[in-house]
Amino acid sequence: MDLIIRFLNWKTISEIIILWAVIYQIFLFLQGTKAAYLLRGIIILLISFLVFQKLGLFVLSWLFTKLFAFFVILMLITLQPELREGLIRLGRGHIFYMEPKKEEIENAIREIVAASGAMARKRIGALIAIRRELSLKNVIESGVTLQADLSGELLQNIFYPSAPLHDGGVVVEGTRLIASACLFPLSENPQLERTLGMRHRAGVGLSENSDALVVIVSEETGSISLAINGQLTRNLSPNDLLTILKGQLTKTA
Amino acid sequence: MNILKRVLLKKINLKGVATHNIWLKIISLLIAIVVWIYVSGEITKGVRI
Secondary structure, eight states, X not given: OHHHHHHTSHHHHHHHHHHHHHHHHHHHHHTTSTHHHHHHHHHHHHHHHHHHHHHTOHHHHHHHHHHHHHHHHHHHHHTHHHHHHHHHHHHHTOTTOOOOOHHHHHHHHHHHHXXXXXXXXXXXXXXXXXXXXXXXXXXXXXXXXXXXXXOHXXXXXXXXXXXXXOSSEXXXXXXXXXXXXXXXXXXXXXXXXXXXXXXXXXHHHHHHHXXXXXXXXXXXXXXXXXXXXXXXXXXXXXXXXXXXXXHHHSSOO | OOHHHHHHTTOSOHHHHHHTTHHHHHHHHHXXXXXXHHHHHHXXXXXXX
C-alpha cells in the first residue's frame, strides 16, 4: 500500500518516465549492432544478481559485484566502434528517426526491382545491398556517402558503365540510398560455383556477414540473383524478385 | 516546420510513433519500474539504518 501511494506521487512518475526514456534510448542506441546481443547478456546477469540478493546467496552476490566493474570496462573496450557510431547518431540528431511506412518500403522495393530489370535487359552489372536489422556501417564507410531518396533512375545512373560510382555496391536503408561504390566482403564459401564472378562473391559475402539482402545483376548474362544469409538464388525474374523482397522486407513493417 | 504543425498536417503519424518499436518501449518501461523500485527500496533501507 505504501508503495502504491509512493507510485502516485508526481515526482515518482516523472522519475520513472525519465528512466524509461533513458533506457529506451540505450536500447535504440544499441539496436542494429552486435552490442544488442551483449546487452541481453548484461540484462540476464543483472536479473541473476537481483535474484541472488533476494535469496541471500551472498557469495555469488559478492562475486557479481566485483566482476561487474571489470565487465563494464571490458564492454567499453569491446564495443568501442558501436559506441562511437551511437554517439555520432546522437550528435546528428537522429534519435527520433522514424521507420518508413509499409507503403514507402513497397515503393522502394518497386524502384529497386524496376532498376534491376532495366539493368538486366541492358546487361549492366549492379550490386544492391538492402539493410535489415544489422548495421552496415563498415561497408558504408568504405564507399561514397549519398544519403539520397531512392529511385530506379538514380540506381541506373550509378551503375551506368564508366560512371564514377559504378564500381562496388550501393547500400539501401528503408527508402534512402545511403552510399555507393562500397566494398563488400568477398565470400570464401568453397561451394560457390567457380563461374561466379567477383560481384556475386561480394554479394554472397555481405549476406554471410550481415542480415542484409543483396540483389546482384550480372553484367555477363543479364540475370538477376538475390543473396540471403549466404544463399544465392539465381536467374530470378523481376516479378520473382518483387515477391521475395516484399516477403522479406514488409513482413515486420 | 515545427512538430505541432507537422502533427496538425498529419505529417507525423501519432499512432505510428506510439506503436513503433512497441515491445522495446514496453520492456524499457518494465525495466525502468524495476530499477526505480529497487533503488528506492535501497535508499529507504539506508535511511532507516
